[in-house]
Amino acid sequence: MAEANLASRQRRRHQYRSRGVQAFVAKNLLERNFEPTAINQVWCGDVTSLMVGKRWYHLAVVIDLFARRVVGWGFSLINDANLVSKALRMAVEVRGKHAGLMFHSDQGCQYTSQRFQSVLLEHGITQSMSCRGQCWDNAPTERFFGTLKSEWVPAKGYTTVEEARQDMTSFFMRYNIHTKPEYRPLNSASFAGLATDGRLRLYILKVNGKVLAGASMYLANNGIAYLGTAATQKDARGLGYHGALISHRVDQAKKLGCHWVAATALASSQSRRNLQRAGLTVSHAQALYRLADD
Numbered sequence: 001m002a003e004a005n006l007a008s009r010q011r012r013r014h015q016y017r018s019r020g021v022q023a024f025v026a027k028n029l030l031e032r033n034f035e036p037t038a039i040n041q042v043w044c045g046d047v048t049s050l051m052v053g054k055r056w057y058h059l060a061v062v063i064d065l066f067a068r069r070v071v072g073w074g075f076s077l078i079n080d081a082n083l084v085s086k087a088l089r090m091a092v093e094v095r096g097k098h099a100g101l102m103f104h105s106d107q108g109c110q111y112t113s114q115r116f117q118s119v120l121l122e123h124g125i126t127q128s129m130s131c132r133g134q135c136w137d138n139a140p141t142e143r144f145f146g147t148l149k150s151e152w153v154p155a156k157g158y159t160t161v162e163e164a165r166q167d168m169t170s171f172f173m174r175y176n177i178h179t180k181p182e183y184r185p186l187n188s189a190s191f192a193g194l195a196t197d198g199r200l201r202l203y204i205l206k207v208n209g210k211v212l213a214g215a216s217m218y219l220a221n222n223g224i225a226y227l228g229t230a231a232t233q234k235d236a237r238g239l240g241y242h243g244a245l246i247s248h249r250v251d252q253a254k255k256l257g258c259h260w261v262a263a264t265a266l267a268s269s270q271s272r273r274n275l276q277r278a279g280l281t282v283s284h285a286q287a288l289y290r291l292a293d294d
Helices: 081-095 114-122 135-151 161-177 241-255 270-277
Strands: 042-052 055-064 069-076 102-105 126-129 189-195 200-207 210-219 224-227 260-262 280-282 288-291
Touching: 042 081, 042 135, 042 161, 055 081, 055 135, 055 161, 069 081, 069 161, 081 114, 102 135, 114 126, 135 161, 161 270, 200 241, 210 241, 224 241, 241 270
Parallel strands: 042 102, 102 126, 224 260
Antiparallel strands: 042 055, 055 069, 189 200, 200 210, 210 224, 260 288, 280 288
């Protein structure tokens, strides 16, 4: 090298920039223990970005580490504390409050913000953070995003925000069906359709032979499927059975040639969110939904 007048040039080590004021960093309480013994013990979260047109559209998720199920998510054009707070609030609405619950994330500014910490405090959730520069400390969420980007998101991104939201929701619903072997309340669930007069159908959801939820569907002559309110056993609420019954009946309605689904759902209710997660879009009437494929 000396004879050729060449000099070695090494890549410089990455220098983490200081934000001036030291941000709050929670202790790594999880310590890569990715095998909790029950649901609602540890939730983990992270943020990724999707290309929509020529701009970025940000997605935050909350995953139950035991079930490996997506229990909350949020979308925004701005990657800030409001985004991750929205995902966490959705998870609390779906799963409820639980004593001793831990939330783990990286040291992103969204998670170190006072706003997000106040949401954790509001719901009694303990915060845990990965060590700086250690992506493996939050490996389950990183793997989830890896699967999402490599197997689902189109290579050229999405055209509209609405297209991205609907496609992500479809992915979450499908992803949640394939949970880890130790957690199979939905995987082992079975549906039974009981036809009375050919139009009224009653559906029950069983797990290990025990009936946990039930609902009805009426097929009208005008191509509309009317969904009855689903009833779930008190000790089985918050585990996804209500949404599973909705998704199952919607699939049945499609196979039976229906083009519309009518259901009673308040604007801010869990039923409304479950209907939309099943791939439905709200129509001109608040209680009428259109199958998204039509």
